[in-house]
Each structure stands twice: as C-alpha cells, then as structure tokens.
Amino acid sequence: MRLTAYLLSNFKQVKRMAPANVSDVEKKLHGVGLAPLDAGKLVIEKNPNPRSPPPAKGLVFGKTFSNHMLTVPWNAQTGWGQPKIGAYGPFSFDPSTVIFHYAPSLFEGLKAYRDPQGEVRLFRPDKNMERMNTSADRIALPRFDGDELVKLIKKLVDMDKDWVPFEAGYSLYIRPTLIGTQPTLGVSANEEALLFVILSPVGPYYSSGVKPVALEANPARVRAWPGGTGASKLGANYGPGILPQIEAAKQGFQQNLWLFGDEHWLTEVGTMNLFIVMKKNDQTLEVVTPPLDGMILAGVTRDSVLGLLRAHSSGEAPLAGLPKIEVSERNINMKEIVDAAEKCNLVEVFGSGTAAVVSPVNKIGYLGEDISIPVGDSGFGAVAESVLNKLSAIQWGKEEHPWSVRITE
C-alpha cells in the first residue's frame, strides 16, 4: 500500500469514527473555571548563593545550568498555580509519581543569543509554545497560554542574562518541560503536572570545525507510525531512539536515518528534520523535505529553513551564492535517493534542528551499501552553508528579522 493511500485511509477512518477531537481533551484538561497560566502572578525568590558562569570553553551540551529555574504547578481541580522563579535545585517526588512509570512528558528546546549590542534575543519562541501545546494535547497534559510562558521565560533569562555567553557561536539553551506528577500507579488522565524551565549555556555545535555525519538507514528500526505520537515532542519519542543510535554507532554511523513503510520513505534524521538537495533533469535544484504528515516533528528550524528557501526562490530575499531553487514538501523514498545518487544528481543532504541549525550528511548506509553524498571543502554543501549563515545572522541579531525578539523591550 502506498504511504499516501495508507494515511488517507486512516484519515477517512478518523472522520468516520468521529472520535473525540483534541480540543475536547483540551477543554477537559483546561477545565471550565480553572485558573489559566498567568505571568502576572509570578513570585521570585532569588538564589541566595549564586554561582558565576563557568568559562565558555569546555562547556558540554546540557550539563551546566544557571542560577535560577521557573516552576509552575498544575492540578485538575484548580488549574495552573503560581509561577515561581527560584534557585536551581532538585525536585522531590514520591516513588509512585507517574513520571517514573508511564512517561507523561514533553519538552521544547530553544536558545537565547547575545546580539552585537550585548542584548539578549530569542528565536521564534511563539513556535515552541504552539508545539508545546500540541504535544500536551497528545499526551493528556494541560494546555496553557503560550504568550504567558514566553513572558516568564524572558523574565527568567533576563535574571540569568550573565549566563548568555558573549563568545561567537555560543548561546544559552532553554529547556521548557512539562511532566505528569500525580503519585499513583493508575494509568489515567493526568491529575497533577509540573511545568519547569531550566537554562544551560552551550558551545557552538561545530566547535572543532564542521563534521559531516554518516547516517544508517535501517528499515528494521522505526521511529514513528500513523496513529502514533511522532508529530509531538514527547519524551516517549526519544528514549526508544537510543538503542538504534547505539546500533548505528557500532556500524560506524553517527545517526539514524529514520525510514517508514515497505517502500522506505524518509522521515527524519536522529533528532532532526531532513532536507535533500537534488539536481533535476533540467539541471535546476530541488530541495525536498518530507511533509508534516502526523509522523514528523514540526521543527522550528525546519520551518525557518523552508521560509528562507522560499523567500530565496520567490526573489523576495535571495540567499547568497545560490542559484534558483525549487522547494518541495513531499514524500521521498530511498529508491529516489539511490537513483539520484547513481545519476550524480544527489547534491546535498542535511539535518535541521535547534542545536546545530544545519548538520551536513556525507554518507547513508542502506541495505549493506554506502551512498556517498558530496560535501564542499567547508564540510557543508552550498545550500546548507548559505542557510546556516543566514539563520545564524538572524539568531544572533546581526541582521534584523521579525523572528528574532529581544527579551526586554
């Protein structure tokens, strides 16, 4: 069965069955008369023993945290409680707490950047809030007003703004997380939850030069499925990916290229979205990324790369050094990749995500064969490099763009 036919048949069944839609669940989880998330209720307890940020050199991703964190409790009886910014420190949970047993968790990742004026900026935080609520719907955790959480995040980052590095390419990683916290072993709708945000200074992804990655495309390991949770940023989508990555590493590959179905459709790469650049018969370039079909995460970087490429394509905002490009959100399978490689029409492959922005690919291992993919002398193909430069300029505020917002007015 073709992928599209399969998805369509599932979609028809959804309509025919008329199941409760997500907004019904949202209503249940939000509740009538329950308190909404309200940044105006924020209470601040300053860390009495603040630390100084460590030297930026030597930072390892996700191991160093700033002086403060944001926490907001929720329960099904009263709704969202009082937001609090307090000292970064451990949580205490009963051993029966649901987060230890049934994986009711979702998260986001975004960054704060130091601009040339020394001010601090966020990149499209509204997109993270939107996706966080979509994830909450899927895992039966409560929705909230994203604008309110952005206000709280800005306040938190502002309090710890000396943790936003000044060094080129460094940034402050922001991790909003929402977990179920009721102390019971029953498998049912979450009754209690905790929203928290922590901050971690991080180095440039390419600290010692660009390293293109080799991908293992193993059809026996499947990340997501129609009717599953692949489109949501749930903890439950990440833990199960670790064993396939260990397996790939043993074969000499850095990441998994996640395939789907018996025709081996490409979906994502590792924890990133996927872009393929191909030469068409008329020698023009097509950039392909798989469509948001319910199995693929709606990456903020993916959306930004698509936006930049389309603005280039239309002539509205040309990207430096690139020819005319056709931009396609469409299904693409391994047969098309193999065919393009054989005809020397496979120009570039790269992943997109918050950590690396773009991550070039130089090899795909598939059914015992290696498919080589060109990378330029810089380690990047031309499209990946041009997109990286443009996006970085926007993120670090070297180029004004509506996507980049200062944390203070």
Place this chain on the structure above:
Amino acid sequence: MRLTAYLLSNFKQVKRMAPANVSDVEKKLHGVGLAPLDAGKLVIEKNPNPRSPPPAKGLVFGKTFSNHMLTVPWNAQTGWGQPKIGAYGPFSFDPSTVIFHYAPSLFEGLKAYRDPQGEVRLFRPDKNMERMNTSADRIALPRFDGDELVKLIKKLVDMDKDWVPFEAGYSLYIRPTLIGTQPTLGVSANEEALLFVILSPVGPYYSSGVKPVALEANPARVRAWPGGTGASKLGANYGPGILPQIEAAKQGFQQNLWLFGDEHWLTEVGTMNLFIVMKKNDQTLEVVTPPLDGMILAGVTRDSVLGLLRAHSSGEAPLAGLPKIEVSERNINMKEIVDAAEKCNLVEVFGSGTAAVVSPVNKIGYLGEDISIPVGDSGFGAVAESVLNKLSAIQWGKEEHPWSVRITE
C-alpha cells in the same frame, strides 16, 4: 501488504543489515569487570516510623504504599551498587535528570498473595525478571541477574508482610521500576540508573461484581508497530495510550481495542493481552490470541492462560466445565471478528493481565457499528470464568502449582 509479509520483509532486512544485536548492547551496558546485581550486598535500614496497613476496604489501586522500598543504583563506570531496603520516601533528582526529559523507563507488575496457611506467595516472578531484562535491552538501561532481584523482592515483601491482605481477593501489588537518572540533556546511552521496588496493597479487581467492558476499536489510534517498542514494558508505551482511552470513554467505551495495519489486525486491549473464543464450523471451540510478533507484550497472565488451556486441551489437566478447545496463537483481524459475530460464532472475548487476571468484553465498537459479545449470567463467558477460577486458586495457594512460590523456604 499482508501483516505477516510485512513483518517477514522487515525481519529479512534486519538480517541483511546485520545491525548490532541486543546482546552487544547488553555487554556494553553490563560492561566487563563491572559489579553485577548482588542480593548478598543488601543493607537494611528499618523505617523508624512504620505505619499500620489501612483497612483493606476502600483501597484504590496504586495509591497506598507499604513502609519500605528497595533501591539499587547503577552507573556505567562501576555497575550495580549496593541494594538497600529503607523507609518508603521521596526521591530527589536534579531537574535535568533524563527521566524527566526522554522517558528512559521500564516497569513490571506482579503480586504477593496470602495463602490458606497464612504464608505469602509470588506468582511466576522469574517471568517478570525475564521481561524486565528484555525491556532494559530495548531502552538502553542495564541488565541484571533476575534471580538476585527475586531474592531482594522476597526479602522486601517479607519485611512488609503485614501489608499482604488476609481478605479474599486482596493482594499486595509489587512494582519493580528501572529509570535512567544521569543529570544531562544529551540524548545518549544511559550513564546512571536507579532500580526500585515499591509495594501497594490492592483490592479485588471486581470489588462490586464483574463488569464486562466495552472496547473501542479505532484504527486511527495505533499502540505499536514493527520496529517499534510494543513488545517491551516501557513507560513510553503507556503515556501515549491515555488520550485514546479518554477518546474511547467519550464514546462510551471503557478501553481501546488496539488494531494494526490496513487490514485491522487485533493486537491488545487497553493494557492487557487479548483472547477470542470462537465456534468453528464443526461446532468445536477455538481460543485465539495474537502471536508475539514484536508488537505485543509477552504477558505473564497471557502465557499462564495459554498454558492452562493447552493442558486442558491435551487432557493433562482439564479445566472444570469446559469442552474440548483448540488453542491458537495466530493473527486475527476485524473482518474475522465481524464474520464470526454475524454467524453467531463469536462466543467470548476477554483481556488478560495481572490486575484483573481476566476481564470479559461485552461489546466492540468498530467503524460506527457495535459488535455485541455474549457474556454469561456471571458476567464471564465459560472459558474466562474457568480460567479465572483455576488461576486464582493457584495464585492464592489454594492449589499447589510450580508457578506459585512462597517468599520464605
């Protein structure tokens, strides 16, 4: 594509790709020269403020816990640490701890039963240990010697044996859990872990008489898939099932009947395995349960029900009141269910699991139609009732059987 053909093609790809197999990962996680789990190293710190067990009446599943718990730390440098039985109480974890972000968790559920002599028994704990290690392989958590953990569980239950209820049908639920605990946001193999076991007295599943359940078979919600994690008892398999259950409840159904693929193969029900009893053309009975194909949890109760039915079938140990039965582990789809129902050949449907042992089904909602399923005056069909009686007799030690083991020699 037929399900079996699909699975076979995936299996062939696994062999062709020769990915690292699970035992390689096991070696990595166990490590050469690392300390194994050793019950002989147990240290006990008695709860200085022990509580008395509450009255058995009024117990709600998974909300009441005994005086002690077992904890065993693990890390990738030294292996398994010292097992400790101490006072039941909260864990303290850094907000960056991986369990809050990427769902590295697995668990088991088994029970301790009070036998007619007042002694305490476990039911097939070796099967839970075996599955726990299989789950650990899949989620990149460390393996351990199951016999050692059974020794520790027996000791823990013995210390809190006054929490094993004397009332008929009551038992002490045992929850072994294993979680990743390293404080880092990197998505990679677990470096630290915590194994813990907690105890919860529970009432009979059918406290106010048997209530047959109605199932919603919604093809748009999919629990597991080939190449995924459905065969492992991971937290990541449970949280995502809550929204579909809320949706089913809104349509008036108690549980989900999980289907797979475009031919709507039956897989599991809610958090239980599934049995279907059908009349064949020659009027003999066939009991069908879907095979362990990598998508289905290998339930201990499922295995026990199959064992009892086969012993009945062979004449080795006939079950009371049942005719000759053919026992089949085979794929079965909704078309076969609908056909059997139309011909009045659908005799019984029931789920099997630790909590209820067997849970009878009286209705399946499918594509907007309701399929009615007979249940006897007792609420059970004849097969479910006979199996329930036999298994309960073994579990509560009213009938000696090798599956039931006392916690002290």
